[in-house]
Amino acid sequence: DQQVKQNSPSLSVQEGRISILNCDYTNSMFDYFLWYKKYPAEGPTFLISISSIKDKNEDGRFTVFLNKSAKHLSLHIVPSQPGDSAVYFCAASALEYGNKLVFGAGTILRVKS
């Protein structure tokens, strides 16, 4: 029973173009969402987050969009750089569930130079 789904296992993008990574969730209790980035042989590192009271959060080249009615969020990277090549995990949290995070399976992003 996957509550957080990343349906695209991989994505390939040309350097300088936009990367769009998608995430869907099923549990309407989720009220906080995060994106983590993971390089090989390293642990996931926090990238950007969004609260359910917002529909957009921007940090430099990274923007996360939240569509609560569709239970969908996306991460936009503009412009994409080769150093962005990594695995991106979507995660969700619900205040009622305490400090637990539920992770998606991840999407491998490859940025070609």
Added chain:
Amino acid sequence: DAGVIQSPRHEVTEMGQEVTLRCKPISGHDYLFWYRQTMMRGLELLIYFNNNVPIDDSGMPEDRFSAKMPNASFSTLKIQPSEPRDSAVYFCASSPPRTGLHYEQYFGPGTRLTVT
């Protein structure tokens, strides 16, 4: 400022042996999490502690797995006896309490376990 520290980074053991993974959380964080990452199941939560007390161990796969947190700066995840299907990368993470305004967990580099 040291992040989450895990040891060993790599562990290769034979089926049936006991394996102990170690974690030192970030100082001041009162939540500690153990995750397992596999190709089939992605990143799954095994157990988490708050103030050294286990809060939710529903993700622990079976009785062969156990975790302890004897003090605020140290936790172990033990597998006894180990089996080939336990081969995975095990991550430890820590966090301060979620306030509702902002929340993130900080991950260690992971321990890659191979059971032959």
